[in-house]
Amino acid sequence: MDRxxxxxxxxxxxxxAPELDDMKKRLKEMEDEAAALRExxxxxxxxxxxxxxxxxxxxxxxxxxxxxxxxxxxNVDYSCTPEEVQQHFQSCGTINRITIRTDKYGQPKGYxxxxxxxxxxxxxxxxxxxxxxxxxxxxxTAKRTNIPGMKQFRPRRPNPYMGLPPRASHMPPYFYSPxxxxxxxxxxxxxxxxxxx
Numbered sequence: 142m143d144r145x146x147x148x149x150x151x152x153x154x155x156x157x158a159p160e161l162d163d164m165k166k167r168l169k170e171m172e173d174e175a176a177a178l179r180e181x182x183x184x185x186x187x188x189x190x191x192x193x194x195x196x197x198x199x200x201x202x203x204x205x206x207x208x209x210x211x212x213x214x215x216n217v218d219y220s221c222t223p224e225e226v227q228q229h230f231q232s233c234g235t236i237n238r239i240t241i242r243t244d245k246y247g248q249p250k251g252y253x254x255x256x257x258x259x260x261x262x263x264x265x266x267x268x269x270x271x272x273x274x275x276x277x278x279x280x281x282t283a284k285r286t287n288i289p290g291m292k293q294f295r296p297r298r299p300n301p302y303m304g305l306p307p308r309a310s311h312m313p314p315y316f317y318s319p320x321x322x323x324x325x326x327x328x329x330x331x332x333x334x335x336x337x338x
Contacts, residue, residue, distance in 0.1 A: 204286060208286040210237070211255065211283075212257075213280075214226070214254070214255060214281055215279065216277050217251055217274070218274065218275040218277050225274065226239050226255065233262045233265035233268075234257045238254075242254075267282070267283065
């Protein structure tokens with residue numbers, strides 16, 4: 142029996158050898174293709190970054206330069222016009238642009254930006270913090286530059302159902318009464334009588 146097992150193992154190896162060689166050959170071809178694809182992708186990424194970087198860098202630099210000459214004005218009256226804002230801040234320096242932000246319906250959001258020609262005018266404008274315009278106290282700060290991809294941290298709101306037993310955590314603190322009396326606190330649920338006692 143031992144000789145037969147050895148003979149059978151030898152024939153299995155002889156039949157598997159060509160298949161194994163074919164598999165090794167295909168694996169080698171796939172590895173070569175993957176290397177070629179990685180090389181092509183690296184070339185494309187290099188070309189894309191070389192064409193986009195100068196424009197992005199200059200636009201980011203110009204944006205930072207403009208923001209260094211601008212101030213943010215909060216608590217602006219909704220009916221305030223750019224001319225009124227200009228009159229209020231013209232003593233600080235030469236104003237290049239005034240932007241009063243609006244929502245998608247064209248209604249003012251209650252804040253504005255003032256861009257000056259000189260960077261020294263920003264310090265003068267900051268002195269006008271907490272002055273009044275149309276009866277509202279303005280909040281004047283230096284404009285910050287937004288960094289793409291960076292979000293301001295907002296802490297999560299606490300869950301009012303944390304720490305409750307599992308059944309209670311899925312129930313709201315009130316439920317609507319089946320008898321039509323509106324909201325009823327959960328701990329004062331109406332008694333249901335059984336006809337069987």
